[in-house]
Amino acid sequence: MTGRLIFVLMLSVANAMLTTSPGFAADGDPAAGKDIFARxxxxxxxxxxxxxxxGPSLWNVVDRKPAAVPDFxxxxxxxxxxxxxxxxxxxTYLADPRGDVHGxxxxxxxxxxxxxxxxxxAYLQTLK
Ligand code: HEC
Structure with a gap:
């Protein structure tokens, strides 16, 4: 019985996470982004x-012009x-790098x- 309750609770949490996902990049979670970046x-x-x-260093990449890293x-x-x-x-780029600009x-x-x-x-925005 308790197990079932916990399962239902977990489902609602997962569901809340899905439905409140921002869908727009400015609201991302940098800590979660760091994990994805590492992987x-x-x-x-x-x-x-x-x-x-x-690939080139991504330090300070947000708002910089493309292909700006010297020596790359x-x-x-x-x-x-x-x-x-x-x-x-x-x-747009990260959704489909090679279909976007990517050569x-x-x-x-x-x-x-x-x-x-x-x-x-959001994680890239912290790299300054
Ligand atoms: C297999 C290697 C590889 C992986 C994996 C990869 N990249 Fe890249 N990335 C590159 C290369 C190579 C370039 C340079 C592309 C070019 O000159 O056409 C690049 C370019 C970029 C640029 C443009 C940089 C600039 O200075 O203009 C960004 C932004 C970027 N990558 C972000 C990411 C992010 C974020 C991820 C992970 C979600 C990622 N890349 C995964 C190899 C990779």
């Missing part, structure tokens, strides 16, 4: 200034991209879940 981005991206891996060999597609990395631009260099399928994207972007 999905960190192999290729450092978050400290001046460290490039397979960006693709022509990224160099041609003139739209600054606003929250909205990052959201070929970021071999990453993207984050289909909008809450995951919001959280990762």
């Amino acid at each position: 999905t981005c960190e192999n290729c991206h450092a978050v400290v200034i001046g460290v490039n891996k397979v 060999a960006y693709s022509d597609a990224m160099k041609a991209n003139k739209q600054p990395w606003t929250v909205a631009a990052l959201d 070929v260099k970021m071999f990453f399928k993207g984050l289909p879940n909008s809450t995951d994207r919001a959280n990762v972007i």
